[in-house]
Amino acid sequence: xxxxxxIIVLVVLGKRWLSGDSPLSLVSxxxxxxxxxxxxxxxxxxxxxxxxxxxxxxxxxxxGVFTRQGIYSEVSTALKRGAKSLDGSIxxxxxxxxxxxxxxxxTHSCAQALRERTTYDAxxxxxxxxxxxxxxxxHHAALMTFYLQALxxxxxxxxxxxxxxxxxxxxxxxxxxxxxxxxxxxxxxAMSHKAAAADEDLCWAGKTLLHGVTLMGDHDREVLSRWGIxxx
Numbered sequence: 001x002x003x004x005x006x007i008i009v010l011v012v013l014g015k016r017w018l019s020g021d022s023p024l025s026l027v028s029x030x031x032x033x034x035x036x037x038x039x040x041x042x043x044x045x046x047x048x049x050x051x052x053x054x055x056x057x058x059x060x061x062x063x064g065v066f067t068r069q070g071i072y073s074e075v076s077t078a079l080k081r082g083a084k085s086l087d088g089s090i091x092x093x094x095x096x097x098x099x100x101x102x103x104x105x106x107t108h109s110c111a112q113a114l115r116e117r118t119t120y121d122a123x124x125x126x127x128x129x130x131x132x133x134x135x136x137x138x139h140h141a142a143l144m145t146f147y148l149q150a151l152x153x154x155x156x157x158x159x160x161x162x163x164x165x166x167x168x169x170x171x172x173x174x175x176x177x178x179x180x181x182x183x184x185x186x187x188x189x190a191m192s193h194k195a196a197a198a199d200e201d202l203c204w205a206g207k208t209l210l211h212g213v214t215l216m217g218d219h220d221r222e223v224l225s226r227w228g229i230x231x232x
Contacts, residue, residue, distance in 0.1 A: 082150030088222035093142030
């Protein structure tokens with residue numbers, strides 16, 4: 001009977017593996033800080049780690065993934081959920097941090113970070129970690145605050161904030177004024193066809209978009225961050 005039970009367990013785990021969950025992701029373990037106490041990024045990362053370890057839902061959902069793939073491995077999930085649910089000040093802090101991090105990537109990795117992905121890319125994840133490590137501790141702390149709150153929103157299925165269509169149109173018009181002539185055409189072509197766009201064009205568009213948003217007024221920054229990061 002024991003060998004029958006063992007086979008059943010393997011079948012169940014195999015099905016979960018094929019659906020995207022590995023056996024490690026089903027095991028709740030303590031998340032560890034990847035930085036030493038002497039690192040300027042240690043304090044903010046420790047607050048994130050402590051927050052995950054103290055929340056049973058977060059720990060159950062993400063600790064196995066973080067242990068296997070690193071603490072930045074769920075940034076894409078967090079960006080989309082956080083953009084839909086979190087307060088504007090927290091969201092804008094993340095947008096500003098991302099605007100600082102994206103230029104730290106090489107052109108190909110920058111473009112890949114902007115494209116939709118359905119599978120985990122270990123190489124890109126490592127490069128993203130390197131980019132996050134190049135931004136200031138203040139911006140890194142803002143990113144980690146957002147990251148924790150966004151993942152909490154994900155596991156709690158927090159309500160999504162409605163889009164103010166009039167405010168969005170106004171913000172998009174204000175953003176559009178930053179692009180003229182051939183630059184406007186290049187931007188629209190790249191952002192509208194991310195999968196087919198040349199790496200150089202898509203990376204340029206992403207960097208100028210994030211930078212442009214950081215230059216706008218508080219309300220426009222929030223509206224565009226929420227709309228753009230959420231996949232508007």
